[in-house]
Ligand SMILES: CC(C)(COP(=O)(O)OP(=O)(O)OC[C@H]1O[C@@H](n2cnc3c(N)ncnc32)[C@H](O)[C@@H]1OP(=O)(O)O)[C@@H](O)C(=O)NCCC(=O)NCCSC(=O)C[C@H](O)C(=O)O
């Protein structure tokens with residue numbers, strides 16, 4: 001599958017220390033899992049979590065879900081051992097927290113080799129250096145760390161996320177410029193489905209590929225929000241067929257529902273259909 005088409009609608013954090021949650025994730029309809037060794041694990045549990053996670057990944061059962069391991073920062077007492085352990089785990093991606101610059105990514109790559117790297121984008125320096133971080137040859141995805149970012153920026157949480165918009169926009173620009181996956185931050189109130197639905201819709205409108213989640217109750221909302229809707233699929237099909245008809249008549253512009261359709265709109269329509277097919281294939285497999 002073209003890596004750009006791989007669905008990342010729902011990306012669930014699981015504390016690496018929680019056996020029960022590690023097991024439950026094997027049956028949850030998530031597109032990817034972040035196995036966390038960082039903030040979801042207490043300091044005196046760090047070593048145990050690393051071993052528990054190693055065992056869970058070796059036992060398998062996560063199917064087509066992308067397996068991402070978030071390590072502790074390399075400036076902490078656990079970071080290096082985490083990175084060395086991930087190198088030998090059955091992981092698809094290593095996720096580095098609090099990335100400030102491309103040099104941070106280099107330091108991780110020196111330990112983990114060719115393993116694809118994702119970056120937590122959650123510090124002011126990270127925002128200012130987003131373009132160089134995205135351009136690193138091993139960089140494959142950004143995850144917004146909106147909790148740490150709010151702390152660092154001393155912003156308030158608002159439903160419209162206005163204080164966060166510059167940061168979200170900078171990271172989106174950098175990720176899109178380099179063809180990276182980019183996943184939106186978590187919605188902390190995990191029992192508030194209405195609030196999550198609104199924030200997912202905003203993230204989807206902005207161009208995020210999916211949402212990071214902290215609880216199984218959030219999965220269905222994200223899977224729906226980041227998949228093409230029935231209306232989008234129907235419109236995409238009609239745009240393609242109208243444009244093909246117009247083209248056959250030697251013209252370059254069609255009109256559908258009172259709006260122009262040019263070749264660039266057709267490219268977007270084809271992407272929507274390809275994304276819908278990729279989701280169906282994932283669900284069928
Ligand atoms: C928030 C929680 C502590 C709530 O846990 P709990 O009280 O156990 O919830 P429930 O009783 O409702 O759980 C029901 C069942 O679901 C399983 N469960 C719960 N959470 C998860 C999960 N994340 N993944 C898989 N399974 C999960 C429970 O085990 C129950 O299962 P069962 O007993 O079999 O029915 C908890 O949800 C939690 O710890 N969530 C993750 C928190 C986390 O990862 N935080 C760190 C990431 S956020 C962050 O750091 C982002 C970034 O860095 C930033 O700066 O923004």
Ligand SMILES: [Mg+2]
Nearest residue numbers: 122145147148
């Ligand atoms: Mg964080």
